[in-house]
Amino acid sequence: MGAEKIQIVEGRALPIRGEDMDTDRIMPARFLKSITFEGLDTHVFEDDRLEAKRAGRVHSFDESKYQGAAILLANRNFGSGSSREHAPQGLRRWGIRAIVAESFAEIFFGNSLMIGLACVTASAKDVEMLMSLVEGDANAVLTIDLKAGTCQANGRTIPVSIPDHVRDTLMTGAWDTTGLLLDHYEQVNAVAEKLPYLTGF
Amino acid sequence: MGKTLLQKVWDLHKVRTLPTGQTQLFIGLHLIHEVTTPQAFDALRERGWRVARPDRTFGTVDHIVPTRQRQRPFLDVMAEDMIASLERNARDFGIPLYDIGDDRQGIVHVIGPELGLTQPGMTIACGDSHTSTHGAFGAVAFGIGTSQVRDVLASQCLAIEPLKVRRIRIAGQLPNGVYAKDVILTIIQRLGVGGGNGYAYEYAGDTIERMSMDERMTVCNMSIEGGARVGYVNPDETTFTYMEGRPFAPQGEAFARAKTWWRSIASDSDAVYDDEVEIRAAELTPVVTWGVNPGQSIGIEGKVPTPGGADQQSVADALGYMGLTAGQAIAGMKVDVAFIGSCTNGRLSDLREAARIVRGHRVANGVKALVVPGSVAVQRAAEREGLDATFRDAGFDWRDAGCSMCLGMNPDKLEGNQVCAASSNRNFKGRQGSPTGRTLLMSPAMVAAAAITGVVSDVRELLAESPAGVR
Numbered sequence: 001m002g003a004e005k006i007q008i009v010e011g012r013a014l015p016i017r018g019e020d021m022d023t024d025r026i027m028p029a030r031f032l033k034s035i036t037f038e039g040l041d042t043h044v045f046e047d048d049r050l051e052a053k054r055a056g057r058v059h060s061f062d063e064s065k066y067q068g069a070a071i072l073l074a075n076r077n078f079g080s081g082s083s084r085e086h087a088p089q090g091l092r093r094w095g096i097r098a099i100v101a102e103s104f105a106e107i108f109f110g111n112s113l114m115i116g117l118a119c120v121t122a123s124a125k126d127v128e129m130l131m132s133l134v135e136g137d138a139n140a141v142l143t144i145d146l147k148a149g150t151c152q153a154n155g156r157t158i159p160v161s162i163p164d165h166v167r168d169t170l171m172t173g174a175w176d177t178t179g180l181l182l183d184h185y186e187q188v189n190a191v192a193e194k195l196p197y198l199t200g201f
Numbered sequence: 202m203g204k205t206l207l208q209k210v211w212d213l214h215k216v217r218t219l220p221t222g223q224t225q226l227f228i229g230l231h232l233i234h235e236v237t238t239p240q241a242f243d244a245l246r247e248r249g250w251r252v253a254r255p256d257r258t259f260g261t262v263d264h265i266v267p268t269r270q271r272q273r274p275f276l277d278v279m280a281e282d283m284i285a286s287l288e289r290n291a292r293d294f295g296i297p298l299y300d301i302g303d304d305r306q307g308i309v310h311v312i313g314p315e316l317g318l319t320q321p322g323m324t325i326a327c328g329d330s331h332t333s334t335h336g337a338f339g340a341v342a343f344g345i346g347t348s349q350v351r352d353v354l355a356s357q358c359l360a361i362e363p364l365k366v367r368r369i370r371i372a373g374q375l376p377n378g379v380y381a382k383d384v385i386l387t388i389i390q391r392l393g394v395g396g397g398n399g400y401a402y403e404y405a406g407d408t409i410e411r412m413s414m415d416e417r418m419t420v421c422n423m424s425i426e427g428g429a430r431v432g433y434v435n436p437d438e439t440t441f442t443y444m445e446g447r448p449f450a451p452q453g454e455a456f457a458r459a460k461t462w463w464r465s466i467a468s469d470s471d472a473v474y475d476d477e478v479e480i481r482a483a484e485l486t487p488v489v490t491w492g493v494n495p496g497q498s499i500g501i502e503g504k505v506p507t508p509g510g511a512d513q514q515s516v517a518d519a520l521g522y523m524g525l526t527a528g529q530a531i532a533g534m535k536v537d538v539a540f541i542g543s544c545t546n547g548r549l550s551d552l553r554e555a556a557r558i559v560r561g562h563r564v565a566n567g568v569k570a571l572v573v574p575g576s577v578a579v580q581r582a583a584e585r586e587g588l589d590a591t592f593r594d595a596g597f598d599w600r601d602a603g604c605s606m607c608l609g610m611n612p613d614k615l616e617g618n619q620v621c622a623a624s625s626n627r628n629f630k631g632r633q634g635s636p637t638g639r640t641l642l643m644s645p646a647m648v649a650a651a652a653i654t655g656v657v658s659d660v661r662e663l664l665a666e667s668p669a670g671v672r
Contacts, residue, residue, distance in 0.1 A: 019515050020394050020494050024629040028636070029610045033265060033279045035239035035286045047636035051522075077395035080428065080494070081629060082608075083330040084237070085346035106398050106430050107330055110361075111346035165222030165362065174221055177348075178250070181225055181356035187216050188253075188358060191227045195213065197320055198229065198257075201451045201459040 005173040009098035009118055009144045011070025013153075014060045015131040016045075021074060022081035023108060027090045029082075040090035061094075065138035073131050074101035075124070079108025088112040098144050100151060100160060102127050113166055116175050120144060120160040122151065129158070146170060203469025205366045206322075206435055207401045210341045210466060214324045216358060223360040229323040230340075231353050232309045233260040233296070235287040236610065237328030241351035242290040252294040253357040259318060260291050261299040263308045264610045268573050268600035271301055280611065294354075307576020307602040310334040310544040314418065315578050317447025321436035321463040326353050331544045331626065333424040336433030337417035338440055339467060341401070343430060364431060365399055365475035370406035373482035378661035380554070381416035382546060382624070382644035384408070386488040386498050388420075388480065389427040394496040397429025400475070403468060404434050408482040414443040415550040422545045423626050426495040435467035487660055489531050490628045490642040492519035497628075498642070501659045504530050522630055523639050524618070532657050534641070536622045538615060539570040539652035540633075541645045542600075543607040543625035547575030551624065551645040552583050556591040558649035558663055564596035565655030571598040571613070573605040595653070609634020622651035 031043040045061050052059040060066050072091065078101040079087060088111050091099075098118040112119050122130070133153055134140055143152045144160060146167050151160045162170075169175045181188075192198055204212075216225040231254070238260075245252070252258060265280040275281040284301070291298035299305040305312055310331055313319040321339035325332060330344035349359060369388060388402075402424050409417065417434045424432025434440075441460050444450045451459040486500035497519055499505065507527040508517040520527060525534075541547075541555050552572060564570045572592045574580035580602055583589060589599045606613040607625035614634025615621055621633055621640050628640035641657060650660040 017514075018518070019512075020496075022494065022627075022629045024608075024627065024632050028631050029608045030634070032236050033277075033283060033610060035283055036243070037240055047631040050636055051630075077398070077428065080394055081330065081425075081627060083328060083332075083344040083346050085348060088346075103395060103398065105395065105428060107344055107346065107425075111348065114346060114348035163362070169221040169223075172221075177219075177360040178244075178248075178352050178355050180219055180221075181352055181358045181360060182250075184217065185356075188225075188227060188356065191214060191216050192254075192357075195227075195229060196459070196462050197323060197451075201455040201462065 003173040003176040004116060006116060006118055006170040007146050009071060010141060011097065012068060012138060012140065013071040013073050013130065013134045013142045014066040014069035015073040015134055016060055017075060017131065019076045020080050021078050023079055023084050023087040024081055026079065026087040027084060032084055032086050037086065037089040037093065040086055041093035044090045044094050068095065070095060070097045071142050071144065072096045072099045073127060073134065074099060075127060076102040078104050080105040083107045083111070085111045088115055088117050092117050100127065100130060100144070113169060113175055114177065116170065118144065118146060118170055120162045122158055122160045126158040202473060203471035205403060205468040205472045205474065206339055206433060206466055207341060207364060207366050207403070207431070210322055210324060211363065219360055221360065223362055226324060226359050226361050228326045228353050228357050228359055229257065230318055230325045231258045231357070232313055232325065232327040233258060233350065234264060234309050234329065235262045235283045236264040237347050238290065238350055239283065239286045240347050241354055242294070244351045245354055250355045252296065252354050255295040257357060258296045258354070260287060260296055261306055261309050261312055262287065262301060264604045264608065266301060266603040267612050268603050268605050271601060273301070304577050307578065308544045308547060308604055310422065311547060311575035311579065314338065314414065315447070315576060317444055317450035320444065320450070321440060322466040326359060330425045331422050333430065333432045334418050334422040334544055336421040336424070336431060337414060339433055339436035339463065341431055341433065344425060364401045366403055367397070367400045367476040367478060368403045368405055368474045369478045369480065371404065371408035371480045371482055372406045373408060375408060375482045375485060378487055378646065378664050379485045380644040380646060381412060381419040383485055383488045385420045385423040386490070386495065386642065387485055389423065389496045390488070390498045392427055392478065394426060394494050395428045397424065397427040400429050401431035401433065402427070402429040404432060409434055410437065413550060414439060415548045418548065419545055423495065426626060436463045487644065487647050489647065489657055491523060491525060491531055493522055493628060493630050495626065495628060495642060499531055501532055504528050532659060534657040535620065536568060536641070536651045536656060537619040538621040539568055539648050540606045540621055540623045540625065541648050542573030542575065542605050544575060545626040546624035546645045547573060547579065549579050549582050552579070552588050555645040555649040556588045558646050558660060559595045559653060560591055562595055562653040564652050568652055568655050570596060570652040571600055571606070573600040574602050576602045597652070606633055608632060622648045622657065624648045
């Protein structure tokens with residue numbers, strides 16, 4: 001498939017502080033009740049935003065200074081829980097094109113890759129540095145270079161990690177995998193033909 | 202050097218290494234439901250693709266279906282649209298669908314095993330993170346997202362990275378009143394909600410070997426809550442006895458041949474693991490979650506933590522959301538709702554055990570209690586035993602099969618900041634349908650105890666009074 005090749009993601013960033021940020025929080029289940037992904041951008045972190053409002057705080061996604069951000073900064077185990085692709089879909093449709101976190105939950109990470117949303121990891125110290133930086137200066141522009149494995153911001157460069165295959169997949173535009181899986185289909189049939197539960201025991 | 206079940210199943214299903222370095226893995230069984238598939242079928246239509254193996258694809262409806270007043274069209278227009286979309290897709294692409302009104306309908310992870318679709322040595326995928334449940338049979342089962350559902354529909358394959366294997370050995374006799382749910386909640390509490398990232402969990406040891414298939418499914422079901430996408434138990438005689446005679450299981454002499462093959466895919470005794478963990482069953486107690494993720498739990502006799510150390514922020518945030526005071530006992534916390542059901546604990550043995558606690562008691566004043574069987578088959582079997590009458594007589598609602606109050610996508614939801622004692626799998630903020638709702642995860646027997654006492658209670662005390670005595 002002719003999907004977009006992604007090497008550099010550049011833009012302003014928005015911090016979401018907290019460990020184990022689950023996909024029910026990123027996209028509450030009631031918004032999964034639609035047969036399309038359209039409009040999910042408007043419901044990102046909806047209940048957390050309401051909770052913040054009630055407590056007299058402003059959630060990052062409601063802060064005017066973070067509007068238009070392209071990079072999300074997060075802590076440990078971001079995207080845990082449900083396999084709902086609606087979570088990364090909502091973030092992507094809102095405008096997030098890359099996430100820098102201390103770590104990701106596995107299904108969320110895979111779902112993000114499938115839609116070309118780049119997920120890279122950085123040390124807790126560096127994530128904290130980036131969060132503090134953008135909290136102080138929301139206009140700071142971050143540049144994530146997947147090939148170099150770096151994130152630059154205000155003249156500072158930190159290392160970011162991304163598994164080799166994920167980097168290659170994003171950089172070659174092969175993240176839309178279906179076409180790839182349909183190539184060499186005779187090999188798929190050959191595997192199926194030797195599985196006793198398909199051929200009959 | 203021996204191999205683990207995961208390695209054997211992986212090798213058998215590997216098509217090739219993709220240019221990206223991922224494995225192209227053949228999927229032996231694809232289970233689908235109404236919520237995570239509409240966009241995947243749309244993608245197939247847009248690109249002019251067919252479903253590669255409609256004979257290996259099976260659908261049911263569970264997440265959005267009401268558990269009462271199920272006449273069509275549903276009152277909820279969006280739910281009606283969603284179910285109609287799956288019906289159209291199943292018809293257009295030739296996929297069997299166990300719809301509302303079908304005796305085989307139910308939660309996808311309950312009906313797969315019941316029908317004998319789930320078998321040892323298979324690779325299984327489904328657009329739901331609790332697909333790990335099927336690992337109880339010695340299958341390698343992945344929860345996937347909608348784009349991956351598209352991939353599996355179109356190619357019957359997944360592009361996926363290899364997993365490491367952590368063996369978790371549980372040894373010894375579980376004390377009375379301590380269940381499979383307490384085992385998995387303890388594992389998650391000890392290893393963390395992200396501890397399983399990159400791993401498959403192999404559950405082993407004599408405690409697991411003595412467990413019924415229902416109990417093994419409860420354990421495997423919540424692997425994902427520990428961050429492990431896959432969890433499994435090696436198949437044994439308990440597995441085979443469960444499977445014999447099920448509609449999609451091999452029949453007659455083929456069943457005997459199948460058993461030989463199923464045994465061969467179990468982990469070798471000299472298999473090497475990437476990590477090993479030991480848990481002593483005798484030390485376990487009934488577990489209750491106090492926070493907003495399944496790792497935030499304590500024993501029923503325990504006290505909720507005081508913020509401090511590295512987790513300070515998340516503990517304080519969770520206590521605040523739950524309305525708990527640092528250091529308070531969890532026992533005695535008032536509950537508003539009691540929910541027995543879900544793919545974790547909505548099977549016949551779960552309902553039997555809960556009914557045993559409930560018998561002769563009444564639901565406490567002010568508590569709304571409901572029992573939602575995991576499938577129509579579970580519902581019918583329970584009704585044949587009179588369990589529905591036991592629950593109804595005690596003041597519980599007896600509902601039709603579905604995911605119900607586990608996830609707030611259907612009419613069964615918490616209201617306001619209600620506290621729910623739940624036999625389900627997630628206590629995330631807002632999980633049960635109210636943005637301020639509060640969930641306490643526990644075993645179905647513990648939910649039954651909370652329902653009749655009106656507060657979080659130690660089921661062991663009720664069991665001590667019960668004439669049925671030891672389990």
